[in-house]
Amino acid sequence: MTIDKQTVFTVSQVNxxxxxxxxxxxxxxxxxxxxxxxxxxxxxxxxxxxxxxxDANGVLKAVMFKSSAQRLKFKPENGMKVLVHGxxxxxxxxxQYQLYADAMEPDGLGAxxxxxxxxxxxxxxxxxFDESRxxxxxxYPACVGVITxxxxxxxxxxxxxxGRRSPGTKMIxxxxxxxxxxxxxxxxxxxxxxxxxxxxxxxxxxRGGGSLEELWAFNDETxxxxxxKSELPVISAVGHETDFTICDFVSDCRAPTPSAAxxxxxxxxxELRARIxxxxxxxxxxxxxxxxxxxxxxxxxxxxxxxxxxxxxxQNRRMELDTLILRTEHAASKxxxxxxxxxSVKEQRLQTLTERRTADAKASLQxxxxxxxxxxxxxxxxxxxxxxxxxxxxxxxSVEQLKTGETIRLRLSDGSADARVTDIHPxxxx
Numbered sequence: 001m002t003i004d005k006q007t008v009f010t011v012s013q014v015n016x017x018x019x020x021x022x023x024x025x026x027x028x029x030x031x032x033x034x035x036x037x038x039x040x041x042x043x044x045x046x047x048x049x050x051x052x053x054x055d056a057n058g059v060l061k062a063v064m065f066k067s068s069a070q071r072l073k074f075k076p077e078n079g080m081k082v083l084v085h086g087x088x089x090x091x092x093x094x095x096q097y098q099l100y101a102d103a104m105e106p107d108g109l110g111a112x113x114x115x116x117x118x119x120x121x122x123x124x125x126x127x128x129f130d131e132s133r134x135x136x137x138x139x140y141p142a143c144v145g146v147i148t149x150x151x152x153x154x155x156x157x158x159x160x161x162x163g164r165r166s167p168g169t170k171m172i173x174x175x176x177x178x179x180x181x182x183x184x185x186x187x188x189x190x191x192x193x194x195x196x197x198x199x200x201x202x203x204x205x206x207r208g209g210g211s212l213e214e215l216w217a218f219n220d221e222t223x224x225x226x227x228x229k230s231e232l233p234v235i236s237a238v239g240h241e242t243d244f245t246i247c248d249f250v251s252d253c254r255a256p257t258p259s260a261a262x263x264x265x266x267x268x269x270x271e272l273r274a275r276i277x278x279x280x281x282x283x284x285x286x287x288x289x290x291x292x293x294x295x296x297x298x299x300x301x302x303x304x305x306x307x308x309x310x311x312x313x314x315q316n317r318r319m320e321l322d323t324l325i326l327r328t329e330h331a332a333s334k335x336x337x338x339x340x341x342x343x344s345v346k347e348q349r350l351q352t353l354t355e356r357r358t359a360d361a362k363a364s365l366q367x368x369x370x371x372x373x374x375x376x377x378x379x380x381x382x383x384x385x386x387x388x389x390x391x392x393x394x395x396x397x398s399v400e401q402l403k404t405g406e407t408i409r410l411r412l413s414d415g416s417a418d419a420r421v422t423d424i425h426p427x428x429x430x
Contacts, residue, residue: 012092019090022097028088033060033099034107037080049076053084053099061098062086068102073216074115081107112212116219119246123221128228134252135233137264138201143170144265145200145232147190150175154208154237154258161262169266172200178207183217191226191234203230204261205247206237218245227251237261387411399424 009017022028035053042049047066052059062084076082086101105111123129144162148154150173162171174193176186187205194203205227207215217223218238227234228250236251237258248254255261301307388396389409396402402421410417 011095015090015092015095018095018097019092022088022090025088030087031085033062033084033086035060035082035084037076037078037082040076040078049101051076053082061096062101063098064101064104072104072115073111074106075118076104083107112216112219116212116246119219119221119224120249123224123228123246123250128224129249133228137233137235137253140267141169141201141265143172143200144262145172145174145190145194145203147174147176147187147194147203147205148207148258149178152178152208154178154206157257157259158204158262161259162266165263165268165270166266167269177217179210179214179217184220184223187217188220188223188226191223191230195231198232200232202265203232203234204237204255204258204265205234205251206255206258206261207239208258209240209243215239215243215245218247220246223247224250235261235264399426 033053035055038052038054038059040049040051047069049064049069051062051064053062054060064086082104083106084099084101085103086099088097089100090097106114127133146155146158148158155173159171162169172194174190176190177183178187190205191203194200205218207218209215215238218236224246227236227247233252235253235255236245236248237255237260238245238247239257241256253264255264387410389411390396390401391406391408394401396408402408402424404421404424407418407420410419
């Protein structure tokens with residue numbers, strides 16, 4: 001086989017050639033593709049989206065770079081049917097053609113509507129719509145904070161209603177865009193401002209009616225979370241009665257219009273005055289009734305005998321006092337007599353007991369003295385016996401202690417005598 005080297009191409013050259021052929025096609029340079037998203041990968045570091053579009057018979061690779069992805073009004077998800085605009089080109093390194101998308105919207109459902117439903121469901125699941133976390137609107141606020149456009153009809157309606165219903169209530173306006181690219185950021189700043197300085201008692205945030213696109217700033221997630229964590233109660237008043245935004249769901253109170261929000265924020269001074277007047281009348285009537293009853297009671301007391309003749313009342317009290325004194329003295333005398341009798345009985349019992357114990361003690365003492373006397377060695381001497389002591393004063397109990405010729409002392413009952421041992425006679429029985 002003869003090969004002309006000029007007809008030999010590298011892989012990259014072939015891929016480049018195919019790329020140029022595809023990109024030169026007007027049909028593939030700008031087209032809309034309908035399909036279902038699959039294999040979606042979102043790289044948070046780069047912000048690019050990589051996915052496939054598929055239908056019943058085929059699959060088309062696609063990529064959407066950060067510059068286009070950040071303009072999306074909704075979050076793409078696997079299984080979502082979408083309509084994508086872009087161009088077809090070839091990725092030379094892999095030789096794969098793909099759709100380079102620059103716009104996307106849900107097929108059959110607007111992008112804004114899809115984004116609205118997605119965020120609404122997300123915040124609902126987080127509990128930001130729960131009634132349990134919502135704060136009550138104060139009945140009598142001293143100052144109302146309003147976040148809206150300074151030139152719109154909404155602020156004029158709010159000023160008129162507040163001035164008519166409660167002229168004494170102050171209002172602080174935080175001017176903000178209510179539609180456009182920077183509107184959500186300014187509205188969020190208003191919520192943060194009032195919560196930081198606490199110069200108001202309640203916040204109204206809103207605007208007049210408009211399309212979904214015009215009201216879109218009030219569907220911002222950051223704004224919704226700022227309203228949810230607000231320490232001050234927030235009244236949402238966005239659009240007309242039929243318009244609903246995320247702001248309405250997270251706020252503490254939703255008003256159908258800005259005018260209705262002003263009516264919810266402050267009481268009607270006319271009704272309040274009428275109520276105060278009615279309460280004052282009721283209080284006056286009750287006071288008059290109490291005063292009349294007090295006068296009747298006073299007259300009844302004044303008509304009593306004690307008020308007409310105090311001396312007689314005092315005399316009766318004195319007599320009662322004397323009677324009580326006599327009764328008290330008599331009772332005290334009885335108690336003293338009874339106490340003396342009890343004391344006398346106790347004294348007699350004590351004397352009897354003392355005499356008995358004394359007699360018993362004497363008898364015991366005599367018995368002990370008799371026993372002691374019987375043990376006294378001197379008492380034996382009175383019966384004719386004597387005690388013998390040696391030269392050292394020791395008691396002689398045996399003849400073995402004696403020696404012939406030594407001097408001993410004899411102790412008799414009435415004295416003592418010295419004697420000399422002349423002879424010793426041991427007892428033969430021993």
